[in-house]
Amino acid sequence: MAIGGSSRRNDDDVRFSRTFTVALFLLSIILIAFDRPQSRPPLLSGIRTTITDLSAPLLDLAAAPVRAVGNIEPYWRNQGRLAEENAELRRRLDETRYWRDLALQLRDQREVYEQALNVESQAMEERIGAWTLGDSDGPFVQSRLIGAGARSGVEDGDPVLNVYGMIGRVVETGQVSSRVLMLTDLNSRIPVMADRSNARAVLVGDNTAYPRLEFLTRDADLQDGDRIVTSGDDGRMPRGLPVGLAQRDRQGRWRVRLFSDQAPIDFVWVFPFTPIPPPVTETEAVEDTQPDGDEEQTAEAGQ
Incomplete structure (x- = not known):
């Protein structure tokens, strides 16, 4: 108790x-x-x-x-990654210098061959840089406006590229602006070829991110991953402009994954191109040098 x-x-x-x-x-x-x-x-x-x-x-x-103690490990880990990236960039720089020297050698050889064969190559003038804008009120579904026009030397049909590849061609030219029809637009038609096998085709836009390859022959030598470039068969643009990589879709049709999709289309370059004029026959040359009948009659009347 x-x-x-x-x-x-x-x-x-x-x-x-x-x-x-x-x-x-x-x-x-x-x-x-x-x-x-x-x-x-x-x-x-x-x-x-x-x-x-x-x-x-x-x-x-x-x-x-x-x-400070907690940042020691991330700091040294970041330093190691930066060292690896620096070594990779140096390797790429050395490789770029090699390809630059090779390109200069090939340019000199081409000039020598052209002089020896008396061949006139396709003329491509200095590129024209311009900023792009969206074109929501234009006549095309996928087009862009650029801040360069006739005053800068831009003409209809000139190819337009960004840092990676071709995005389209000029379809309308003003004094200070131009309209570019994108390769993906439904109205776009560009003659192209496979860089590996020279297989010809027409790049047809269908308002999707991957335009189609049409008019391929049955025995066309085309493989997944083939580099597609412009063929210049239309005479309106030069040959060899980078376009994209060939690939098949789910239906088995050939399409192109555009190089230009690797970067935003903000700043572009227009490449003015002067096609090679057709040959003039002797008859046409003589006709061009002869005065017209009206001019002869006017001259006789003056006498």
């Missing part, structure tokens, strides 16, 4: 009074109510903001060593 009475007395010692419990409950309700930003008094908000402003620099200073 003595033990039981002692334990009861201990329980009575730690038991809170009813008044204190009710006071704590009311205080909790008040703190919860005032914790809402819309219900917080201005004085309490000011005190809280002041405490936060004073403690933020101290907390940031205390956390600086922890952040």
Whole structure:
């Protein structure tokens, strides 16, 4: 009995009074109510903001060593990745220099061969740079407006390329702007060829991201991944402009994944192109040099 009475007395010692419990409950309700930003008094908000402003620099200073220790491993990991990327870029730079020297050698050889054979190559003037804009009010579904026109030397039919490949051709030319018909538009038709086998085709747009290859012969040597370039068979654009890679769709039809899709079409280059004129026969040359009948009659009347 003595033990039981002692334990009861201990329980009575730690038991809170009813008044204190009710006071704590009311205080909790008040703190919860005032914790809402819309219900917080201005004085309490000011005190809280002041405490936060004073403690933020101290907390940031205390956390600086922890952040420094935590950033050691990511820093050295990033340094290793940067070293690998630098080595890869140096390797690509050396390879680019090799191809540049090879291109210059081939250019010199071509000039020598053209002079020896008395052959006039297709003329391509200096490229013209221009920014592009969307063309929501144009007559075509997929077209772009560029900030270069006749004053800059742009003409209808000139090919337009971005940094990776051809995007379309000029179809309308103004004084300071031009409209470019994209290769993906339904009205686009471009003669192309496979760079590996010279297989000819026509690149036909259908308002999708992958234009079709039409008019291929049955025995055309074409494989997935073949590089497609312009053939120049229409005489309106040069041969060899990069277009894309050949691939089959689910229906087994040949399509082209355009090179130009690898980068945003924001800045482009227009390549003015002067086609080779057709040969003039001796009869046409003589007719061009002879005066017209009306001019002869006018001359006789003057005499």
